Amino acid sequence: MALLLVFFVVPNALLLSTSFLKSEAQQLTGELTLENYGFLFGKSIYQQAFLRTFVVGVCVGMLTVVLGYPLAYFLVRTKSRWKGVLIALSLAPLLASVVVRTYGWYIILNRFGVANDLFLTLGIINERIAFMPSTGAIIIGLAHALLPYTVLTIMGSLNGINPNLEQAAMSLGASRTRTFFHVVLPLSLPGIAGGFILAFSIAISAYATPAILGGPATQVMATAIYGFMTQLLDWSIGAALAVVLIVSSLLLLYAASRIGAKQAAI
């Protein structure tokens, strides 16, 4: 509890108080103001950054669940003697730094990158396309980086399902597909929700991948906060942005957990 107070509550309280201080020519003054929030909500560029952050979070969460679920299902149900190796392989991306993995996507997606070369060779495109910097590139990079977390979370949920329930459903005449959609999927919903929330939370606060694949012109909240704090040295607006990000993500996570709790109760 004391640790939580020192390392979470106190820094956030400082951030909150800074967000209400007026800043003049990069210097904090002692004057209280709501101007910082007015500035953020009044500029379309920051409204877009806010919207883009949550679009990225939701898309990454959904993409990792859609891609991760079949993989997790396969890894849990496979009888292969290589099961351990397969699980290790699917988690192997975690061994490389997220910066390294993101630069891999940079090489693939940039205007003179592998994807453009391939599409030009195949005649799919006539001239080079800028796949990045873009929101799409950020989503791809983050989904790749966060997939192992979702797979692990869903695997935990699938492992907890009693196999006898599936056998019982099928012995009563349900097809394999019906068994999956009426027994396995509902029982694994807590894992899906957990995987989604984990990927969403990390994605909305991610810095490195949006900075590399989005660049300075395709901002999300984290890159905007970094810009104000360490490049423009305007801490009051940086703090206000951070408060907006923390409060809105806490509200969304609370809503998601309430929905998850209702689903579990049903």
Add this chain to the structure above:
Amino acid sequence: MKEKSQTRRELLKRGAALAVAAPYVITARSQETLIVNTQGGEYQELVERVVIRPFEKKFGVKVIHDATGTASQDYAKIRAARGAPGFDVAGLLTPPEVILGVKEGLLEKLTEREVPNLKYLWDKAWQVIPGGSGAPHTLQYAALVYNKEKLDRPRSWADYWEPQKRYGDKIKGHVINYNPANLLSVYALIHGAQLGGGGVDNMDPAWARLKSQKPYVGVVVTGSAEAVPHFENGQVWISPYWSGRSGYYIDRGLPFEMLIPQEGVIGLFDVACVPVGAKNKKLAYEFLNWRLDKDIQRQWALAYFTSPTRSDVADLPAKFAATQIVTKEQMAKTQFPDSDVIGARRKDWTLKWQEIMA
């Protein structure tokens, strides 16, 4: 008796141990440590070879080189730590951070008593930053660079801001633009404004040029070091770029040429400062003085393709000196916009830049 012999034996043991350890104890106590912050990349190897190692040798001290961060990031550390960021020398600040540091009282005021070599600096240095606020040790400028295998030699900043007029559609995707968080971008934008009769007080002509340049921009970055791979892989053909880094990479085979466009260039002083909470201020002042030593200034200028900040370094090769700011005439031709104004307006300029480039 037994007790006495044991005591003697222990004494002998302790004496022997002390004799073996003594040199290390003395070395550890006598060797002072200085923590110097600069930056990484090619700069790290150069500054260690030309400045730091000779300093260690001459003064018999140990320098820990912290090669992380940009100027604004380093100042953010100084501010967050209230003047005690963990390094004794902020070795690579730019004028906007120095001016802010003086206003916020986070940088030590220097005099010729602490740093005697300050008296040899160009007078211009104290017009750019407040007198005694730091030791300006490197002078360079925002040059125009171009890939000489792909383009004809540009003549004007207009060739960068309106590349389609000079080079046509072949330039599409080969122009680079920088976030105004980097001073390089700010200086290029000021040139863009000047082309339309504006300047730091009226940047509207720059925004008009940025809009017309945007369709031809293929790469957007913040840090100037991030641009190097794009120069190397042939994606970027024309760019504003720091004269020091340009000279360094061209010398190593990059097929680029650096030039001073007909409208002239904007100069930049790199400044070393001592944060108020530095642990080893005495040695930090010695390091700043060393950074301004005549011989070190000359060696550094030749190694990093920059100009000395002392006005008395005259024995530079003529061909090299022609590309630098080493004479009164060259200094007079170089622009130094008000860094206080730049610091104050940078947020608005960044916002405008983001709105256009988003």
